[in-house]
Amino acid sequence: MELRYTGGVAEKEPIQIFNETMRELFSEDDKVVYLDADLMGSLKTAQLWKDYPKNVFNCGIQEANMVGVAAGMYLNGFKPYIHSFSPFASRRIFDQVFLSIGYAQKSIRIIGSDAGIMATNNGGTHMSFEDVAMMRTVPNACVADVSDPTMFKALLKLTKDRNGVTYIRTARRNLKDIYMPDEKFEIGKGKLLKDGNDVTIVACGIMVATALEAAKELEKDGISAQVVDVVTIKPLDEDLILACARKTKNIIVCENANILGGLTSAVCELTSAKYPVRVKGIGINDSYGCVGSEDFLRKKYGLTIENIILQVKELLR
């Protein structure tokens, strides 16, 4: 497939994509509403709030109530999108999401921003590594980690009428452009970004670009790595992962989340049952977050090109 990955910063930040896409959604469907919990400033949606008084509502710092409000608005025919920082959009509201939306068979899209280490200087209090694991356990939930702005836009649009809980975690900035602007996405369909024979790097979110860089470096050492962006961690593209497992027999998973219950777990659950291969996870190893720049945190938790190369070589040794 054709990519536009250059390693440079994306043409449009996720914040801009969110604003543009919500405008499009509001004009396509007047039942779309966006609720925020006093973090419109962080998502730069203040103008959206002014422009769409019947579609945009600030719930104040009431994340739990915001989920209930979304549940009630769904009951009355609306299609809610809610946003907060990822820890407050997952662990803080888990029971509300699980029961008032999931168990009650309603529909919601939750945008958890500053996912994982991308909370940077907000530190451990604002850093969610566990959100993927939690949300994966909600029956029929869709869990996605955004790797690229084009994908973010597609996910926002694709899930407008999706039933159940949809959890989209994303960075607010510093994503790379990976996909061509006209790339088509499907829920549950991953993307094979680079083919290879020796090892498969299965990645999500910010780790997809890192994996592409690592694969490029590995080529220089004669190691042919394929790179997969799962797009949705749940539902997982089982056919694609199993095809990769059969081909390379070795999988490295890269995620900006706790590998306990995260994408690493998802890949292991699948392969151990259907085609056992060696799987090694690069992600957060059962740790809390901390304050730091993206670079510092990548090094601290091993989310670097160098660590992927190292782990691939160890796996293949």
Added chain:
Amino acid sequence: MVLSSQKTLEQNALRIRKGIIQAICSNKGGHIGGSLDLADVLSVIYTDFIRIDPQTPKWDNRDFMIISKGHAGPALYSTLALKGVIDYSRLNNLNNPNSLLPGHCDRNKVPGVDATTGSLGQGLSIAVGAALGAKIKDSGQRVFCIIGDGESAEGQIWEAAQFAAHYKLDNIIAFLDWNNMQIDGSVEEVMSIGDPMKKFEAFGWNSTLVKGDDVLAIQKAINFAIESPNKKPTMIVLKTIKGRGAKCIEELPNNHCLGFNDDLKEKVLEELKERAVELDMEEEQWN
């Protein structure tokens, strides 16, 4: 608006109590206390005020009823049977295997139930969301919601209260079931609620105290909220007696969730039958 007589409302309340007993006895037990004490308010709401279509429970522009204290499922189910939304025979299936009548309110199993509740504190938020939706639609829909006094210890109740006032949701008419009992003792012992009227007033609501079994007072309070909207949500605090309507239940020290043997069932039905005679309903089946 034509309002019903005291006798009609009390007759319906009695019918609701009978259905509660039918449902709870079908599984030899359940959340009886906090179900019985809602029979009067449910009778008033469903006899005189709520706009639903029993043949089309999911009618888009219906009024909503959110029972936030989800364990009062039997009270709502019995009321829905009275209204013809569900068949009375369904009340024989409370919590049976693969039940179509879970003890806690379940919108996916029981037609006419608007909210799935049971994890306390969440229903009022759902109510305010539905009410905000009605304001955006300009549909004139009203949202009724019943919360518990013990439940009011949940912080989310007060988040929703603040939200409803902020968005001027005067289409919410909520009720606080102030029976002063919760599982581990009286509300005063476990987690005092203080003065709930003052609390809701301080949160920007209209608030009024009504005797929980005084159907005419409840009717008047609801009617006032509807006829005199003032851009504030309304909380009608119901001073209730947990287990109201059956002395043999009321008198128990803890009637939150009871097992039912035939003896207790007979005693309760005997009391309901006596009340039926007072209300000229002898011809109805009471056993």
